[in-house]
Amino acid sequence: MDKGMGMLGDLDNLPDEDKMRMASMVDQLQIRDSLRMYNSLVERCFTDCVDTFRRKTLDKQEESCVRRCAEKFLKHSMRVGMRFAELNQGVATPD
DSSP, X not given: OXXXXXXXXXXXXXXXXXXXXXXXXHHHHHHHHHHHXXXXXXXXXXXXXXXXXXXXXXXXXXXXXXXXXXXXHHHHHHHHHHHHHHHHHHHHSOO
16 A cells, blocks of 8 residues: 555545445535534524524524624634645645
């Protein structure tokens, strides 16, 4: 095995059926992680922004708070993802 390839290089040697199974598993994990992130966002912003249950809809202050909270959360998540990708590229390069 090539030093720089790591485990991902071994996937090319798998039979097509196993590759398809692995791709399906990766898809399921990505969906699960996306749902977890979404649920975390909803819970955090709702807890931070909604104080009472006076009416069915959010008032303007609550809506503004939820919007700001969601934007911050998504910007932070994107930045963490970009930083992780940067660090991952540094690890994957051969010496």
